Amino acid sequence: MAALASPTETPLIETRALSRGFGGLKAVDNVDFRLRAGEIRALIGPNGAGKTTLVGLICGRIAPSCGTILFQGRDITRLPAHARVMAGIAYTFQITSIFPKLSAYDNVALPVQRRLLAQGRARAHDLDAGVAEALEKVGLCGRASTPAGDLAYGHQRLLELAMGLALKPRLLILDEPTQGLSDGEIETFVALARAIAGEATVLIIEHNMQVVMELAQTITVMNAGRILAEGTPEAIRADRAVQDVYLGSHGHG
Amino acid sequence: MSGRSSSRIWGLHLAVLAALLAAGWLLPEYHRGVFSRVMVLAVFAMGYNLLFGYAGLLSLGHAMFFAAGLYGAGLPLYHLGWGVPAAFAAGVAAGGALALVVGALALRTVGVAFMIVTMMFSQVVYLTALYFTTWTRGEEGLVLSPALRRIDLGGTVVSLSDPAARYVIAFVLFSAALLLSLRLVRSPFGRTLAGIRENEERMRMLGYDTFRAKLAAVVLSGLFCAASGAAYGLLFGYVGSGFASIQYSILPLLWVLVGGAATTLGPLLGTAFMFYVVDYASGLTSAYLLLVGAALILTVLFFPRGVLGTMRERWLKWLP
Numbered sequence: 364m365a366a367l368a369s370p371t372e373t374p375l376i377e378t379r380a381l382s383r384g385f386g387g388l389k390a391v392d393n394v395d396f397r398l399r400a401g402e403i404r405a406l407i408g409p410n411g412a413g414k415t416t417l418v419g420l421i422c423g424r425i426a427p428s429c430g431t432i433l434f435q436g437r438d439i440t441r442l443p444a445h446a447r448v449m450a451g452i453a454y455t456f457q458i459t460s461i462f463p464k465l466s467a468y469d470n471v472a473l474p475v476q477r478r479l480l481a482q483g484r485a486r487a488h489d490l491d492a493g494v495a496e497a498l499e500k501v502g503l504c505g506r507a508s509t510p511a512g513d514l515a516y517g518h519q520r521l522l523e524l525a526m527g528l529a530l531k532p533r534l535l536i537l538d539e540p541t542q543g544l545s546d547g548e549i550e551t552f553v554a555l556a557r558a559i560a561g562e563a564t565v566l567i568i569e570h571n572m573q574v575v576m577e578l579a580q581t582i583t584v585m586n587a588g589r590i591l592a593e594g595t596p597e598a599i600r601a602d603r604a605v606q607d608v609y610l611g612s613h614g615h616g
Numbered sequence: 617m618s619g620r621s622s623s624r625i626w627g628l629h630l631a632v633l634a635a636l637l638a639a640g641w642l643l644p645e646y647h648r649g650v651f652s653r654v655m656v657l658a659v660f661a662m663g664y665n666l667l668f669g670y671a672g673l674l675s676l677g678h679a680m681f682f683a684a685g686l687y688g689a690g691l692p693l694y695h696l697g698w699g700v701p702a703a704f705a706a707g708v709a710a711g712g713a714l715a716l717v718v719g720a721l722a723l724r725t726v727g728v729a730f731m732i733v734t735m736m737f738s739q740v741v742y743l744t745a746l747y748f749t750t751w752t753r754g755e756e757g758l759v760l761s762p763a764l765r766r767i768d769l770g771g772t773v774v775s776l777s778d779p780a781a782r783y784v785i786a787f788v789l790f791s792a793a794l795l796l797s798l799r800l801v802r803s804p805f806g807r808t809l810a811g812i813r814e815n816e817e818r819m820r821m822l823g824y825d826t827f828r829a830k831l832a833a834v835v836l837s838g839l840f841c842a843a844s845g846a847a848y849g850l851l852f853g854y855v856g857s858g859f860a861s862i863q864y865s866i867l868p869l870l871w872v873l874v875g876g877a878a879t880t881l882g883p884l885l886g887t888a889f890m891f892y893v894v895d896y897a898s899g900l901t902s903a904y905l906l907l908v909g910a911a912l913i914l915t916v917l918f919f920p921r922g923v924l925g926t927m928r929e930r931w932l933k934w935l936p
Contacts, residue, residue: 424821448823456821462814473811476804477823485804530823 373436375400375534375564376421381430383416390416392588393430400533403556403565405579407572409608412585414568415457418536421566422454423447435533449481451533455523455540457568463512467522470511471497474529497529501555517548524552528559535559537567541574553577576600584608621934629798632881633791640783650895652783654888655790656847661875661883662797663840664868669878670801671833672813676731676865677738680718681838683745683860684711685845690855691751693765694758700767700776704846711842712835714741719834723827735865742860757856765850782851789847790884793840798880800836801936809833810878841868874915876922880936885923889915 376398383391391413398404406414419425421432423444432440439447448454462470475493479485498504501521506514511522520540527535537556541549549571556578559565569575575582575596582599584592586608592599599605639651660682667673688710692698698706722733746754765776774781800806808829811819819826849855858864867890868883875886893911897904919926928935 422821443825445820445823445825448821454821456818460815460818460821462811462818464814465810469807469810472807473819473824474822476807480804481823490804526822 372399374398374433375435376566377433377436378417378421379431379433381417381420381432382428383420383425384428389588391420391427394588394590396583396590398534398564398566400564401560402580403560403567403578405575405582406566406568406585407570407575407582408585408591411587413588414585415538416588417585418454418538418566418568422452422536424454448530448532449477452536453527453530453532453534454536455527455538457538457542459516459519459523461511461519461523461526464510466508467498467503467511467514468494468507470522471525471529474526478530493529497525500528500558501525502551517544520544520548521552521555524555532563535563535565537565537569539568539570541569541571549574624934625798625802625936629794629880632884633787633794636787636790640780640787645779648783649779650891651888652779652786652851653848654884654891655786656844656851657871657891658884658887659790659793659847660841660844661868661871661887662793662880663837663844665872665877665879665883666797666800666809666840667833667837668869668872669882670806670813671809671830673830673833674731674869675722675734676862676869677718677734677736678837678841678868679860679862679864680734680738680741681711681715681841682845682848682864682868683741683857684714684838685842685847686849686855686859687745687752688842689846690758690760690849693850694760694855695751697764700765700850704843704850707846707849708839708842711838711845714842715835715838716831719831719838723830723834735862738860738862738865742857742862745857745860752855752857755857757854757858760849760853760855762853765853776851777853785851786847789843793843794880794884797840798936801878801880805829805832870912873922874912874919876919876925876928879922879924879928882922882924889923 374397376396378394378396381391381394381396382389394417396417406417408414416425420427423442427440431438434450434452439450442450471494472490475490475497476485479489479493495504498507501524503518503521503525506518511519514522524540541552544552553574556565567578579596582594582596583590584599584605591608592602592605636655640648643651663681664678667675685707689703689707692706693700693703718734718737722730722737725733745752752758762775762777767774767776776782776785808824812826812829816826845859871886871890872883873886874889875882875884893908894904897907900907921929924935
């Protein structure tokens with residue numbers, strides 16, 4: 364770990380002894396996690412390893428049992444989720460979470476206007492420009508007036524990504540973004556994720572190992588609520604412990 | 617949001633207002649009286665719609681905000697001899713303050729619990745009005761004499777018991793409320809409320825403090841309803857506890873459902889429709905609620921989303 368982040372550099376995200384239990388189960392157990400600004404990090408591990416809980420703790424959807432979370436060196440452990448989003452942490456849901464009855468335009472207009480309101484005013488002109496920019500990035504420009512619920516599933520996932528991008532976050536957390544996508548759509552997504560990484564740090568939970576190996580500079584492997592290993596894709600591929608708990612015995616569907 | 621649909625929307629609303637204004641001269645005396653009431657009560661429905669239709673929060677206690685306006689205006693006028701404008705302002709302020717307190721507490725709950733909590737608060741207001749009989753004269757209520765209900769406009773005295781003046785004042789209140797609600801629902805705040813209605817958890821993860829937005833919606837809704845209540849008491853000269861009863865929490869819900877939830881003109885349409893159905897049915901039989909019920913069932917059958925809501929779904933997609 365020390366080799367990956369120079370000790371003088373403040374990590375974008377740092378968790379210290381972070382834990383969260385549900386009943387008797389420790390979903391996240393005493394985790395020290397560091398994320399450098401600018402990287403694409405993949406978070407992998409078998410089902411129930413605590414990946415979604417860990418990112419839930421980072422973005423504020425779940426409150427920790429104990430431990431500390433730092434964002435750019437600032438303690439955000441007590442900050443409510445909406446304030447963390449405004450600080451620059453965006454989260455896209457594992458199960459597609461959009462506004463099905465609102466148009467694709469309005470879906471993206473909501474994050475855009477939130478960002479504009481935080482800066483002062485949401486003028487119609489700036490709003491239109493911001494929505495067009497985000498829809499353009501994911502290639503949904505022609506669907507602006509379609510109700511989001513009527514979009515094809517793959518397009519809904521892209522729309523959700525556009526909503527995350529429209530916030531112009533420092534950290535974009537993607538929870539299983541390629542789940543249920545076709546091979547062609549996955550290719551589009553990988554290209555898109557690379558483009559996004561130029562502007563934001565990306566933390567991605569992913570089961571598709573091909574996507575992980577293609578995208579991630581660093582991989583963090585979780586198992587039973589703890590970090591099992593961390594390193595480059597090559598190092599993780601060669602790691603015995605990882606092979607045992609994850610790559611070998613469980614497979615990845 | 618193209619410019620064309622925007623001018624169409626404003627055109628429609630201004631045309632409705634122009635028609636209502638013209639109706640003030642054209643309608644026979646009786647119907648002009650009915651429409652004065654309908655316009656004032658439509659403001660109550662619009663306030664309810666703001667919360668129920670746009671923010672998706674179903675309250676069963678909005679009678680308390682109507683009553684806050686009614687008593688907030690009526691009591692100082694009756695007991696303290698306040699002028700009409702000051703009494704109206706007091707009524708609106710009372711509704712806003714009540715909505716802030718009730719909203720801050722009731723919004724800790726959601727769904728059915730929210731319905732029950734708002735209903736309980738409303739019952740508290742109702743029982744309070746009954747308890748302080750010395751001031752409110754309970755169910756019997758206060759009759760505000762025409763001598764109290766005058767506005768002095770720099771020499772010319774306008775009497776609120778004059779039907780023509782009453783119509784104009786009701787029209788001005790209604791117009792202000794309609795144009796304000798149209799602006800609100802087409803503003804970023806309107807979109808925020810729609811987002812909360814559709815997917816509150818997602819809104820939180822888009823950086824919205826949804827509790828604050830919902831509280832703002834409750835307060836705005838309370839202000840509309842209180843303005844309606846204050847105007848109702850001042851224009852028609854009666855302040856009674858019946859207006860704080862559960863019936864007046866259900867009525868705005870019905871008006872909005874019939875006219876079309878989350879449509880700007882639905883509240884007016886629903887209020888007018890229900891008023892005339894009750895009026896007509898009670899002229900035919902003493903079991904008029906049976907006919908009202910049948911009319912409601914037919915409306916829901918043919919217009920499941922209310923009259924304007926269904927029209928928007930099928931034909932007029934641009935309707936706000």
